[in-house]
Amino acid sequence: MLDAILSYEFLQNAFASGLIIGVIAPLLGVFIVVRRLSLIADALSHVTLAGIAGSLYLSQSVGALALLNPLYLGIASSVMGSMLIERLRSVYKHYEELAIPIILSAGIGFGAIFISLAEGFSSDLFGYLFGTVSAVSRQDLFIVAGIAVIVLAFIRIFFKELFVLSFDDEYARASGLPAKWIHFLFMIVTALVIAGSMRIVGILLVSSLMTIPVATAMRVAKSFKQTIWLSILFGEISVLTGLVTAFYFDLAPGGTIVVTSIAILLVILAYRKISLSKKRGAAA
Amino acid sequence: MAAPLINIKEVSYEYEQTKALDHISMAVEEGDFLAILGPNGSGKSTLLKIMLGLIRPSEGSVELFGVDSRQFKHREWIGYVSQKSNSFNSAFPATVQEVVAGGLAKKAGLFHKLPKNTAQQVEEALNAVGMKSFKNRSISELSGGQQQRVFIARALVAKPKVLILDEPTVGIDVQNVQAFYDMLAALNRERNITLVLVTHDVDTVTDRISHVACLNQTIHFHGFKDQLHMMSDEEREAWYGHSVRKIHHTEGSHTHA
Numbered sequence: 241m242l243d244a245i246l247s248y249e250f251l252q253n254a255f256a257s258g259l260i261i262g263v264i265a266p267l268l269g270v271f272i273v274v275r276r277l278s279l280i281a282d283a284l285s286h287v288t289l290a291g292i293a294g295s296l297y298l299s300q301s302v303g304a305l306a307l308l309n310p311l312y313l314g315i316a317s318s319v320m321g322s323m324l325i326e327r328l329r330s331v332y333k334h335y336e337e338l339a340i341p342i343i344l345s346a347g348i349g350f351g352a353i354f355i356s357l358a359e360g361f362s363s364d365l366f367g368y369l370f371g372t373v374s375a376v377s378r379q380d381l382f383i384v385a386g387i388a389v390i391v392l393a394f395i396r397i398f399f400k401e402l403f404v405l406s407f408d409d410e411y412a413r414a415s416g417l418p419a420k421w422i423h424f425l426f427m428i429v430t431a432l433v434i435a436g437s438m439r440i441v442g443i444l445l446v447s448s449l450m451t452i453p454v455a456t457a458m459r460v461a462k463s464f465k466q467t468i469w470l471s472i473l474f475g476e477i478s479v480l481t482g483l484v485t486a487f488y489f490d491l492a493p494g495g496t497i498v499v500t501s502i503a504i505l506l507v508i509l510a511y512r513k514i515s516l517s518k519k520r521g522a523a524a
Numbered sequence: 525m526a527a528p529l530i531n532i533k534e535v536s537y538e539y540e541q542t543k544a545l546d547h548i549s550m551a552v553e554e555g556d557f558l559a560i561l562g563p564n565g566s567g568k569s570t571l572l573k574i575m576l577g578l579i580r581p582s583e584g585s586v587e588l589f590g591v592d593s594r595q596f597k598h599r600e601w602i603g604y605v606s607q608k609s610n611s612f613n614s615a616f617p618a619t620v621q622e623v624v625a626g627g628l629a630k631k632a633g634l635f636h637k638l639p640k641n642t643a644q645q646v647e648e649a650l651n652a653v654g655m656k657s658f659k660n661r662s663i664s665e666l667s668g669g670q671q672q673r674v675f676i677a678r679a680l681v682a683k684p685k686v687l688i689l690d691e692p693t694v695g696i697d698v699q700n701v702q703a704f705y706d707m708l709a710a711l712n713r714e715r716n717i718t719l720v721l722v723t724h725d726v727d728t729v730t731d732r733i734s735h736v737a738c739l740n741q742t743i744h745f746h747g748f749k750d751q752l753h754m755m756s757d758e759e760r761e762a763w764y765g766h767s768v769r770k771i772h773h774t775e776g777s778h779t780h781a
Contacts (some may be wrong), residue, residue, distance in 0.1 A: 404626040408612040416599025464618040
């Protein structure tokens with residue numbers, strides 16, 4: 241495997257991108273899960289689909305855009321989607337969750353229109369929907385690395401504010417933290433991570449890499465920081481195992497990554513159950 | 525004479541064309557232990573939220589430490605403990621220590637890390653509320669009363685001059701409510717922390733407070749608790765919206781609805 245990675249640039253791109261998103265997706269995912277925003281990740285990934293499909297269509301129909309990397313429009317639509325969700329949440333103050341199905345359906349709607357307008361990019365689209373090992377370019381890797389720098393800087397700078405906001409947003413606002421601005425930046429960073437992770441995991445499965453490793457970590461972690469480290473660890477194991485399996489068996493990496501993360505979750509749940517029943521047995 | 529710590533001037537608040545507060549004026553001085561009492565829907569929590577700057581009044585203004593609340597920069601001088609059930613995520617994967625350290629976020633400032641002596645400050649704050657031995661426990665494992673003590677420690681860790689509490693005993697066992705108010709009284713007495721409290725626990729809190737404000741859209745009474753008995757029956761009825769029975773105890777007077 242190592243020989244293959246050293247020999248083929250596409251494998252280097254896929255594994256390097258995978259290693260990066262294995263860190264940033266679960267890292268941001270911890271805040272998404274504890275803030276109960278998991279469905280927003282799904283909505284944004286579907287908006288990204290609209291951007292990707294739109295870009296693929298434009299690259300077919302407008303000659304000057306033939307070489308445009310679809311990730312750019314994917315990122316732009318994801319960021320725009322995050323802003324629209326926030327706008328809709330303030331319009332429907334008493335039904336904030338309505339913003340998610342509205343944006344999610346808009347994403348699928350536009351995506352479906354662009355896909356039907358442009359016939360003939362089904363193999364490209366399959367890669368964007370479920371991830372790819374072979375089609376990750378050096379440019380994709382640079383984009384993912386750039387997003388990772390932004391995410392890590394954001395978390396590093398605003399960690400304490402994000403923690404307070406996630407735990408108790410009323411307290412955060414009462415204590416004078418710029419909760420509104422931090423939330424706004426958080427949504428944009430989330431949109432970036434979703435668009436960046438999509439090349440490896442795929443649009444339809446990107447939110448699972450942000451939530452399943454976190455759900456697993458929460459069953460065993462004793463503190464918030466431990467939840468973060470364990471989420472990253474489970475994320476990395478899922479991505480690496482998933483990519484290797486996908487490469488050897490010629491499968492979509494999104495599927496193998498998510499199935500690996502589900503397997504880790506099941507192992508941890510079983511471990512917790514056994515250790516709890518042992519404890520109860522000892523106490524009885 | 526020093527400016528009041530909180531000075532509410534002719535504050536009114538309307539929500540969807542319903543008047544929640546009507547021309548409220550009230551001052552909280554240093555060292556006060558003030559309980560804001562009133563029936564459900566009387567505007568108590570709204571008034572606290574206006575004091576904290578969480579909502580803006582439709583009319584009037586609030587001064588904090590002599591400065592208009594919109595220009596007030598030292599939010600860390602005001603600690604806040606909300607109704608437990610209202611705001612925090614009860615299954616949050618964090619230790620007591622991490623939660624209390626969050627109370628230093630504003631004081632440390634944006635773009636700055638928490639100070640190096642955070643662990644020591646957290647320990648001191650937990651000690652003040654009798655929760656030092658719980659510092660490594662998960663917040664979700666604690667009882668309602670223990671969680672509220674942790675939230676008071678989170679407010680105390682930034683060394684506030686005023687502590688504002690919104691029905692802090694909701695969700696706490698009846699037998700622990702007394703001990704909870706004793707702890708608040710000790711903070712007021714020994715650390716000179718000014719306390720403003722919204723509560724329904726009239727019986728329990730009366731012995732410990734210094735001032736009372738009776739609120740029901742307007743202020744019906746605000747002054748020393750010992751003067752509360754001077755309210756006429758008509759004033760009491762206007763305050764609570766229905767007949768209120770006054771029961772005299774040997775020390776002070778307590779009011780029961």
